[in-house]
Amino acid sequence: MLKTPSPITPLPPGHAEGVSNDEFRAAMSRLAAGVVLVTAQEPPLDPDDPDAPGVEDVGMTATAFMSVSLDPPLVLVSLREGSRMDDLLAEQPLWAVSVLTESQRHIAGRFAMKGRISDRLLFEDIPYVRGEATGAPLAGGALATLECRTEQRVAAGDHTLVVGRVLTARVPSAEGGPLLYFRGRYRQLD
Numbered sequence: 001m002l003k004t005p006s007p008i009t010p011l012p013p014g015h016a017e018g019v020s021n022d023e024f025r026a027a028m029s030r031l032a033a034g035v036v037l038v039t040a041q042e043p044p045l046d047p048d049d050p051d052a053p054g055v056e057d058v059g060m061t062a063t064a065f066m067s068v069s070l071d072p073p074l075v076l077v078s079l080r081e082g083s084r085m086d087d088l089l090a091e092q093p094l095w096a097v098s099v100l101t102e103s104q105r106h107i108a109g110r111f112a113m114k115g116r117i118s119d120r121l122l123f124e125d126i127p128y129v130r131g132e133a134t135g136a137p138l139a140g141g142a143l144a145t146l147e148c149r150t151e152q153r154v155a156a157g158d159h160t161l162v163v164g165r166v167l168t169a170r171v172p173s174a175e176g177g178p179l180l181y182f183r184g185r186y187r188q189l190d
Contacts (some may be wrong), residue, residue: 032182033063035108039136040095041090057137058119060085061112063181064159065097071136073166075148078159086160093150095164096131098139101176102188107139108179109186133167143178145170 009166042056064078075097089095100108110122127140131147138145148164180187 023105029183032180032187033180034065035100035181036062036065036077036184037098037100037107037111037139037142038062038065038079038085038095039138040085040092041135042088043092055135056119057123058088059111059122059137061108068163069158073169074151074163075146075166076163078156078161078162081155081158081160082085082125085150089150090160094134095148095150095162096136096138097133097146097148098142099146100139100143100179101141101143101173102179103176104121105186106179106180111140120160131168133159138170141173143173143176145169145172 024122037059038061039057042058044054060079060083061077062077066076068074068076077097079089107126109112124135126137128137129140130136131138131145133147134149136147138147145168146166147168148166150162151165152163154161154163177189180189
């Protein structure tokens with residue numbers, strides 16, 4: 001006799017029984033991750049007003065970045081829901097990523113600060129070029145740079161997963177190793 005499968009009961013939101021924020025954070029800190037700078041341009045608030053400020057560069061450090069597909073070329077970045085970058089990329093489909101080198105720890109730290117100063121000041125003394133496809137800043141000396149257009153946004157808990165189609169991919173610097181994040185600190189390969 002064939003049994004009808006019972007429906008799957010969805011799990012309640014939040015943590016599984018016995019998993020605390022601290023335990024989850026500690027476990028995930030054991031996963032080494034590359035460090036990238038995600039950038040985009042915030043369009044003028046009022047493009048018809050000649051006195052309105054022009055575009056503003058916005059940046060953030062991310063470690064949750066990965067390749068998704070080769071054909072078509074897709075990448076994914078995880079953004080904290082409601083963060084400035086999450087809000088911006090909900091409106092602005094063009095963005096860029098600079099894969100940071102071990103010598104660019106200061107850039108990672110600068111763009112990861114909480115309660116930080118304006119993005120304009122953060123970019124002030126960092127060498128960068130503008131991406132051809134996005135206009136977004138690409139960090140000078142980065143191991144690799146990618147320019148992307150958002151293909152999909154997926155809500156995932158307290159984050160948004162942004163899938164981007166890669167429009168340009170460059171390897172401007174073969175010097176140095178990658179900047180890594182492991183156990184709550186920036187590291188380099190030994």
